[in-house]
Amino acid sequence: MPLVIALGAEADHRAAEQAHLAAGWTPCGAGDWAIALRSPDGSAVARISPFDPTGPYTAELYRRAAPTRQVPVRFAHRRLGGGGDLLVMEWLSPTQETDAVAFLEAIDASAPEVAVLAESVRSIHTRAIEELPWCGPLDANPANVMRGTDGRLVLTDPYYADGPSLYATAGSDPDAVVARIPEDQRRFMTEIPLAYSGPWPEEERAEMHRGLAAADARLAG
Structure with missing residues (x-):
């Protein structure tokens, strides 16, 4: 994404937010750790956090598991000054909780249809536990399963700091x-x-x- 490339080496979350707003991205949500901005054409969302130790691990999951099409398409990722994180991905929509729970249960059981994803989730989490103070367990919140615009289920955010x-x-x-x-x-x-x-x-x-x-x-x- 050009905006990510254009950000200076020391850009923090404020600079990232202002750059996206100036380019026509619009606020579309906020959580405990980050805000979200949607691209002018609606196809992408930028997740901008002032402080997110697990951001690089989520970005790595999106890269490693990309061939499965069971994680969001990652357009760009970079760390921000002061411990922040910027992740740009495809636009996603909520799904039914029953579908989300079934998907998470399949991952937990390493079902054949999600075996590659499950292995990636666990191996990256093992490294996160080794490297990060206060790394939490895998997050089984059904809200972490969403749908791409093509209707497929994707796992969005299984890692978190405690x-x-x-x-x-x-x-x-x-x-x-x-x-x-x-x-x-x-x-x-x-x-x-x-x-x-x-x-x-x-x-x-x-x-x-x-x-x-x-x-x-x-x-x-």
């Missing part, structure tokens, strides 16, 4: 977070939308930001 544990630790023991996640990978962790779990009061965000900054200063000596 937000409740991570953010609770950031509030109670910021030094533990600072010791495990470099500052340039969590600079904007207090700016996630929390559209589902929020609202998150500004004073609480500011207090956590100050606590992490003080822990960074202690680590720097």
Whole structure:
């Protein structure tokens, strides 16, 4: 996608959002971790997160499992400054929960029709657990199964950071977070939308930001 290429090397989530809005992309949703913008022709969606440790693993799943046609078509992916993530994919629509549950059950059982996808999901998740502090288990939420414009079922977002544990630790023991996640990978962790779990009061965000900054200063000596 040209917009991704045009973003500067240090572009953060704000720069990514503004570039897409200026190019005619429109807001179409928000979750706890990211906002979504739809392309002017309606064929693509940009998922923009201020802080998403699992973003590269999701993007890798889309690349590796692309031949199965059981994951979204990935148009572009890049990490953003401060630990953010930008993933541009095909436009998707919700599906019936019964269809989603059956699809997830087939993946869990490594059914023949989804065996390649299931293997990719598990192997990437194993690596994520090894590499990421606070990596959560596979997400079995039926909302993570959607349909492409051609009607096929796709798995969208099976990986996630254990937000409740991570953010609770950031509030109670910021030094533990600072010791495990470099500052340039969590600079904007207090700016996630929390559209589902929020609202998150500004004073609480500011207090956590100050606590992490003080822990960074202690680590720097």
